[in-house]
Amino acid sequence: MDLFFKDAIKQTQNIERKVEQVGNLNISVVGVGGCGNNIINWISKQKVQGAKIFALNTDQQHLNRVEADEKLLIGKTVTRGLGCGGNPLKGEEAARESSLEIKEMVNKRDIVFVITGNGGGTGSGAAPVVAELARKSGSLVFGVATMPFNMERLRVEKAEVALLKLKDNCDCLIVIDNNKLTEIAGSMPLGQAFNVANNLISTMVKGLIETITVPSLINLDYADLKAIATNSGIASIGVGSSNTKNRVVEAVNQAINNPLLEVDYDGATGALINIQGGPEMTLEEVNNAIKMITQKMDKDANVIFGAKIDEKFKGQFVVMSIITGLKSTWDIKKEQKNDSFFHSLDIDTLKKEKFEELSKQVEIRVDNKPKIKEERKVFTSVDYESLDLSDDDDDLMDESLEIQILN
Ligand SMILES: Nc1nc2c(ncn2[C@@H]2O[C@H](COP(=O)(O)OP(=O)(O)OP(=O)(O)O)[C@@H](O)[C@H]2O)c(=O)[nH]1
Ligand SMILES: [Mg+2]
Numbered sequence: 001m002d003l004f005f006k007d008a009i010k011q012t013q014n015i016e017r018k019v020e021q022v023g024n025l026n027i028s029v030v031g032v033g034g035c036g037n038n039i040i041n042w043i044s045k046q047k048v049q050g051a052k053i054f055a056l057n058t059d060q061q062h063l064n065r066v067e068a069d070e071k072l073l074i075g076k077t078v079t080r081g082l083g084c085g086g087n088p089l090k091g092e093e094a095a096r097e098s099s100l101e102i103k104e105m106v107n108k109r110d111i112v113f114v115i116t117g118n119g120g121g122t123g124s125g126a127a128p129v130v131a132e133l134a135r136k137s138g139s140l141v142f143g144v145a146t147m148p149f150n151m152e153r154l155r156v157e158k159a160e161v162a163l164l165k166l167k168d169n170c171d172c173l174i175v176i177d178n179n180k181l182t183e184i185a186g187s188m189p190l191g192q193a194f195n196v197a198n199n200l201i202s203t204m205v206k207g208l209i210e211t212i213t214v215p216s217l218i219n220l221d222y223a224d225l226k227a228i229a230t231n232s233g234i235a236s237i238g239v240g241s242s243n244t245k246n247r248v249v250e251a252v253n254q255a256i257n258n259p260l261l262e263v264d265y266d267g268a269t270g271a272l273i274n275i276q277g278g279p280e281m282t283l284e285e286v287n288n289a290i291k292m293i294t295q296k297m298d299k300d301a302n303v304i305f306g307a308k309i310d311e312k313f314k315g316q317f318v319v320m321s322i323i324t325g326l327k328s329t330w331d332i333k334k335e336q337k338n339d340s341f342f343h344s345l346d347i348d349t350l351k352k353e354k355f356e357e358l359s360k361q362v363e364i365r366v367d368n369k370p371k372i373k374e375e376r377k378v379f380t381s382v383d384y385e386s387l388d389l390s391d392d393d394d395d396l397m398d399e400s401l402e403i404q405i406l407n
Contacts, residue, residue, distance in 0.1 A: 025213060025222055027051040027111045028134075029205065032127040033091070034059065034083075035117020035146055037066045038194065042202035044068055050213030051113075054105045056130065058094045058122045059083035070105065074098035074126060084121025088158060091125020099133060106134035110222055112141050113205055114170065119148035119155035124162035131169035140226055142208075142235075143170035144201060149178050172235040175328050176201060176260045184259045200260055204237040207320040211274040211306065220274055220306035225322075228270040228302060232324035236263045240319045247317040248285050252292045255319040262329045265296040269325030273305040278314035281307075285317065293321055301325075 029051050031040030037055045044053050044067040055068035060081035063071050073081055075094020084090040095102060106112045112134040116123035127145070135141045143166045148155040167173045176197065185193040212225050229235065238261075240254025256265070273293055275286050286307055294303050 025050055025111075026109045027113075027209060027213070028054060028106055028109045028139075029113040029209075030054045030056060030105060030115065030130055031066070031068070032056045032114060032116040032130055033120055033123025034062050035120070036115045036123050036127065037062060037068075038117075039115050039144075039198045039201050040068055041066045042195075042198045043205055046202050046206050048206045048209050051209050056095075056102070056105075056126065057083075058091065058126075072098065072101055072105070074102070074122075084125065086155070086158075087121040088125035088162060089121075091120075091122040092129055093125070094122065095126035095129035099129070102130055103133050103137070106130060106139060107137040109134065109137075109139040111209075111225070112139045113144060114141065114166070115144040115201070115205070116166070117146040117148075118159035118162040118166070119152055124158055128162065128165040128169050131166060135169055135171070140229060141170045142229065143167065143173040144176070144205065145173065146176045146178050146197070146201075149182070167233070172229045172232040172324055174204070174235050174237055174261070177262055177329075180260050180262065197260055200258075203239055204258075207239040207274075208237050208322055211272070211320050214308075218305070218307040220272060220304065224304045224306075225272055228272045228304060228322065228324050232270055234263065234326040234328040235322055235324040236261045236265075236326060237322045238320070241316055243316045248289050249292070251317045251319045252289050255321050256293060256323075263323075263326045264328075265323060265326065267325075267327070268297040268301060268323050270302045271297060271304070271321060271323045273303070274308070274320040275305065276308040276310060276313050276318040276320075277316060278311065279309055280314070281309060281317065289317070289319055293319075293323070297323070298325070 027050055029040060029043055029048070031037040031043075031054070034057065037057055040053050040055055043051075052070070053068045055063055055066045055071040056074050057063045057071075058073070058075050058079040058081070060073055062083075063073055075090070075097045078090055078094045078097055084094065112131075114127050114131045114134070116127035118124050118127075123145075127143070131141050131143055145163060145166055147163065148159050150156060163173075163175065178197065181193050181197050185196045188196070208225075211220055212222055236256075236258060238255035238258045240251040240256075242248075242250035242254070244250060271294055273290055275281075275289055277285070286305075290303070290305055294301065297303070
């Protein structure tokens with residue numbers, strides 16, 4: 001019996017030690033660009049325990065509208081507070097110009113979340129730099145990035161380039177596909193549909209942060225998260241809850257079938273699962289939930305779980321999971337693409353937008369005849385003028401202008 005008491009006391013001390021450590025956790029959530037800031041605006045409203053929220057943008061007007069603990073206008077010289085107009089090179093330059101201030105926000109944090117919308121200028125260009133600065137200083141870095149709607153055409157290519165850069169600079173990356181938003185909120189006005197997505201993303205981030213900042217019965221801590229997330233590639237975060245008779249199955253399904261993520265759990269390498277319920281929650285329910293979540297994962301996957309019993313969850317079953325080492329459709333798409341591929345662009349888009357591909361060879365063909373083949377960083381309307389096309393060619397433009405990117 002004595003031994004039993006000693007054990008119990010030791011365990012209580014353990015919990016106290018963990019609470020102390022929780023108090024010292026240092027977490028930064030950084031929104032970059034318009035979309036990133038819209039999302040952190042939601043996170044600020046949801047009042048996440050234990051994280052400091054930063055808004056970064058090149059657009060002063062947008063920055064004025066968001067709620068954050070600290071705001072920073074980046075690249076004052078490059079953009080004069082007027083945004084990047086869809087040019088990721090400017091976004092990157094802006095972040096480099098403000099790297100000292102950015103470092104103050106992300107240096108040596110326990111965790112940094114870099115949240116952005118890929119496809120524009122600021123987020124696509126600056127978010128990878130923010131992640132790079134955070135990671136170099138030893139922070140555990142989570143990227144959260146939206147991918148554009150297919151109808152955004154030229155932005156999709158820019159977003160894919162940005163996604164790879166962000167992935168290289170993060171420990172793990174959560175990719176949200178805006179196209180999936182058309183499935184769940186297609187009939188809503190765009191602003192409201194964005195709100196649906198931003199609310200969901202904010203719930204994911206809050207769920208993950210509070211899993212390690214709010215102590216529980218079987219506690220999950222920073223070391224657990226680090227074990228699962230360090231250098232882990234693509235990840236998914238899910239949150240689900242139910243209070244019906246079928247609550248375990250419903251909560252798990254909601255958590256693993258996040259409507260904005262398109263991921264394949266086959267062969268996933270890590271999972272951190274937190275389960276919360278009222279005093280009536282049984283071990284069997286917890287066990288079943290974990291089995292369901294991990295059934296498709298790699299047999300050697302690292303699975304860590306925690307559980308919390310709280311009177312406020314009476315009758316409820318709440319699941320938060322982060323699953324790492326996933327294959328994402330974005331990776332698969334890239335693998336499927338050949339080294340070279342064609343983009344057919346209508347000339348109006350070309351005149352308006354800057355086409356950006358870093359250090360790649362670009363071949364421009366009109367009606368299948370090569371016009372330009374050279375190494376270039378951006379293709380703009382000025383370059384279009386310099387094509388010096390004859391009037392005949394101009395007539396052919398809408399149908400047959402193609403740009404080939406050769407790696
Ligand atoms: N889910 C979601 N996606 C958004 C939102 N706002 C923009 N997007 C997406 O994010 C992409 C990038 O847009 P912005 O974030 O406005 O661009 P930016 O990074 O500010 O870049 P510049 O304005 O060019 O400097 C868009 O192409 C959209 O696909 C939003 O509030 N929610
Ligand atoms: Mg913007």
